[in-house]
Amino acid sequence: MSERVTLFVYDLSHGMARSMSLGIVGRQIDAIYHTSVVVFGREFFYGQGIMSAIPGTTPHGQPMERIDMGETEIPQEVFMEFMDNMRETYTADAYHLLNNNCNNFSSDVCQLLVGKNIPDRITSLPADFLNTPFGQSMRPMIEGMFGPSRHTPSPSPFGPPALAPTSGLSTNPFSAPSASTGGATVPFMTDLSLLRSTIQNNTATVVYFTSATCPPCRVIAPIYDELVLSKGSQIKGVKVDIGMAQAIGQAYEVRSTPTFMFFLRGEKFSQFSGADQAELRSSIDLLIYSAHPAHPHxxxxxxxxKGLSGTPIVFNLFDNVDPVFAKLKTFLPAEKGLTEADTKQLDKIQAWLKKRAAAKATQTPEPTMGELGPSWKPLLTKIASILPYENQFPLLDILRMLVLHARVAEVYAKDGNRTLINTFKAVATHGNEGSKPAALMTLRIACNAFSTPLLGTYVLSSTARESTKQLLVTTLLSTVDQQRQTAASLAFDIGVKVAESRSKAKDTAHPSLGGDILEELEEDWNMECLSAIAAAMEKETSEEILHRLVASVANFIYMEEGHSGSVLMNILGVPDVLKEKVQSKVVKSANVVGLCQEVQEMIRTAVEAQSASSS
Structure with a gap:
């Protein structure tokens, strides 16, 4: 189901740019643009990091213009994962008036959702401004505040600071970056309901109440930033300027600054006032200790x-492009064959893949998407409808090579026809013995999906995860060694994504961003995957395949909250299975033997902790 994408355009000068710019800068500037993107019922924008709100309720007021950017087919959960990845680029401290700002963010989001940038009149504003005499005189001051600009002078939105603030949120002079935290700072918050939501949605939260007229706040602010940010995801830190957010100050009865309030699971845990560094440090440590008892692992x-690779296993060979296309053409009967236009398009796909293979080998520029041809995807869908399942393996091999390209992967991540889902389901429908080559190529496609974050998230999203699990469960017990090996690779890739998700800090200050969507994988889904992997390990006699299966289990259960995966593995007898594999010399390599022993220890300590907590 498609979603409408709308660009909200604001004038941060509230009309001053239009009326005063000609006299000040010598050129007519209609507005100091700030933009945001409205999709899935939320308004996304960049200021103190990536923010979101109910459309029209941001600090910028009402937009001067609403631009219809089109419709997107990307599922909401895939988009939220994209937002999570973008937060590493669009951080509060990475904001740059000329290079990395709200309009760059909006353009990146629109490029993902609808494949086009926001209007040039918005993104070209910095170049227009810097090309004026006044802009040139202001350039040293701007670069002194934000760092060197890549423009010489050339694009990136906003006008002179004299006309407008640099972000949608008010700034505070006492939020100077801390050198020991790489320039990052704890974000300010001005909305009472958002603060309450943050406190409720985080296990441990500390709120620093400050004000612009408070001298001790100047001293303690960078220390607070350093302490909170050094704790990573163990604690959520927030700043509140009670001069800008009077409603928050009144609601929490803050009578002096600086004041620090500590919350544990939504309830006030402690508080104190004053710029006491030692008390702040000990209070944070006590809150973290109370909120996060040490995990047994x-x-x-x-x-x-810990020496395992965090890189997914992919199948990226391109050395059989011509034979694959030749084989495919032998399967296309004349009476149901392709039109002349179809044949030309198929030749374009073949030439594109060969050119990409050559580019990788010689490290030269890769072919563009335009060279792939205008109807490559409809043609592949048409061929799939013509061929019986047992003859689809060369077509699936072509798809296996294509999805390694980020732009092709993006197409399939926003595919309304659910091509990959249907492909995965076909293996379960026909059985992995129904067509061994087709099942093998489908497994390789699934593994290659993890080569790009967007498609890797899609195959584990609520839209596709059931078909991904069916593919895994169906093939793990195959009688074909190559299938089991590739299924074990898929299990490993899924485990890598699960472990990566668990290690990411969730942005509970902005619940609409949802953190990492994979944190929301249902426990039942995890347990079914683990059950299938455990059954496969018991029967497996190949050390290489066992290594991948054991590694996938380790990723599923390491530092897992609640220990449900470890408890299941214990119930299914996995520790005894691993012990037997070592004793019978099925597993001989020192690194694999060591990993088997470590997984046994993970399971044992987690089960003991679970038993102790329930007794």
Missing amino acids: ASLSLHQY
């Missing part, structure tokens, strides 16, 4: 597990 020495 934290005390284990897991050299083999």
Whole structure:
């Protein structure tokens, strides 16, 4: 189901640019543009990091213009994962008036959602401004505030600071970046309901109440930033300027600054007032200790597990492009064959893949998407409808090579026809023995989906995860060694994504961004995957395949909250299975033996912790 994408355009000068710019800068500037993107019922914008709100309720007031950017087919959960990845680029401290600002963010979002940028009149404003004498005189001051600009002078939105603030949120002079935290600072918050939501949605939260007229706040602010940010995801830190957010100050009865309030699972845990560094440090440590008892895995020495690659296993060979296309053409009967235009398009796909293979080998520029041809995807869909399942393996091999390209992966991540889902389901429908080559190529497609974050998230999103699980479960017990090996690779890739998701800090200050969507994988889904992997390990006699299966289990259960995966593995007898594989010499390599022993320890310590907590 498609979603409408709308660009909200604001004038941060509230008309001053239009009326005064000609006299000040010598050129007519209609507005100091700030933009945001409205999609999925939320308004997304960039200021103190990536923010979101109910459309029209941001600090910028009402937009001067609403631009219809089109419709997107990207699922909401895939978009939220994209937002999560973008937060690494669009951080509060990475804001740059000329290079990395709200309009760059909006353009990137629109490029993903609808494949086009926001209007040039908005993104070209910095170049227009810098090309004026006044802009040239202001350039040293702007670069002194934000760092060197890549413009010489050339694009990136906003006008002179004299006309407008640099972001949608008010800034505070005491939020100077801390050198020891790489320039990052804890964000300010001005909305009472958002603050309450943050406190409720985080296990441990500390709120620093400050004000612009408070000298001790100047001293403690960078120390607060350093302490909070050094704790990573263990604690959520927020700043509130009670001069700008009077409603918050009144609601929490703040009578002096600086004041620090500490919340544990939504309830006030403690508070104190004053710029006491020692008390702040000890209060944060006590809150974290109360909120996050040490995980039993934290005390284990897991050299083999921690030495595992965090890179998904993919199948990226391009050395059989011509034979694959030749084989495909032998399967296309004349009476149901392709039109002349179809044949030309198929030749374009073949030439594009060969050119991409050559570019990778010689490290030269890759072919553009335009060279792939205008109807490559409809043609592949048409061929799939013509061929019986047992003859689809060359077509699937072509798709396996195509999805390694980020732009092709993007097409399939926003595919309304659910091509990959249907492909995965076909293996379960026909059985992995129904067509061994087709099942193998489908597994390779699934593994290659993890080569790009967008498609990797899509195959584990609520839209596709059930078909991904069916593919995995169906093939893990195949009688074909190559299928089991590739299914074990898929299990490993899923485990890598799960472990990566668990290690990411969730942005609970902005619940609409949802953190990492994979945190929301249902427990039942995880348990079914783990059950299938456990059954496969018991029967497996190949050390290489066992290595991938054991590594996938390790990723599923390491530092897992609630220990449900470890408890299941214990119930299914996985520790005994691993012990037997080592004793019978099915597993001989030192690194694999070590990993088996570490997984046994992970399961044992987690089960003991679970038993202790329930007794």
